[in-house]
Amino acid sequence: MKKVVSRSLFLLILGTLCSCRKELKAPEYVKYLQDERYGFRKVVKIEGWEYAFQYKPAEMIMLIESKGVKNDSIKNKRMKELEGTAWFNISFRLSSGKVSSMRYNLSSIEDYDKRYDYFLNHAKKHIRLVYGGTDTLFPMSYLFENNYNLTPQETMIVGFRLPGEMRTPEQNMQLIYEDEIFGNGIIKALFKKSDLKRIPELIY
């Protein structure tokens, strides 16, 4: 009987320890979220192309934006603004990294302008988020990051308003991007509910 009790206690303690959220300082926190192993960054490789989907919790956005800012009221205000939303970066590049994807397979400046216009104004129509397997959300905010061809990687920043009174994402989130330019079809990335529960706590 004693053995049973002690084993049950051991399992209970082990379970409690496992369910505790990690605590990380700013640089480690960002590194953790950018590490593919933890499920917040998904990379899909399609014949010479790489699409990276990065989920950015509010704390991560705030950390990146407020480099050096120590004013708590500004930070709190920003956190409040980000409440009830989910943000992602969708990056794409040629695996070789030799040519900018914006210039890939183009024959004229008009084609470049058309492609650029697509990513500035139309690509958002081809992005959606399936929340909890049932709600399909469309971007409330979209931005194509212009890197002026300085890096071979292009990034689309996209934000969604969560359904209901949800403050932070708690359900599975499937980000879907339909590539209409490079002929790579529908690309999906799933951010699991179980991983979302394990987002470390940020220590300031």
Next chain:
Amino acid sequence: MKEIRILLICFLMCLVTGISLNMIFEKKQKKIGVVDAVRLFDKFNMKTEMEAKAKVKLQLLNGQVDSIGNQLNLAKATQDEAATKKLAYAYDYIRSELDKEYTRSNREINEQVWKRLNPAVEAFGKQEKLHVIIGANGMGSVLYNDDYYDLTDKLIEYVNKKYEEGS
């Protein structure tokens, strides 16, 4: 001392037997898989979704073909030659547009789906430690195979999971 030596010999004999058995067992394990390529293609979620998307455009064009076709029949029935000529031209044009769109979307779906399936099949083969995956497609390349080598369902599950989760 003698006992230790006997024990050591026994241990070594067990080890050698274990390794040999393991090698025999590994050799006996299947290293070949057969996959119904047509079923794999048809059951891939990306193919179904792309087809559904293309269907909307094709149905729209088809509606236009039907509508112009009806007007053309009416013009023929009323023996309106000018309208018949004009509508016949419009009908041929929209009909050829529908054919072109059908061919284009079919080609696009085929290309994009296989682009995604090929590396996934390769990854599956590596994961399952297979040396060969034979694609059966009903064209006579595989005349018969029983369930033992058939990995179609397992591969369908694998490629769809990979597609949905983005791994």
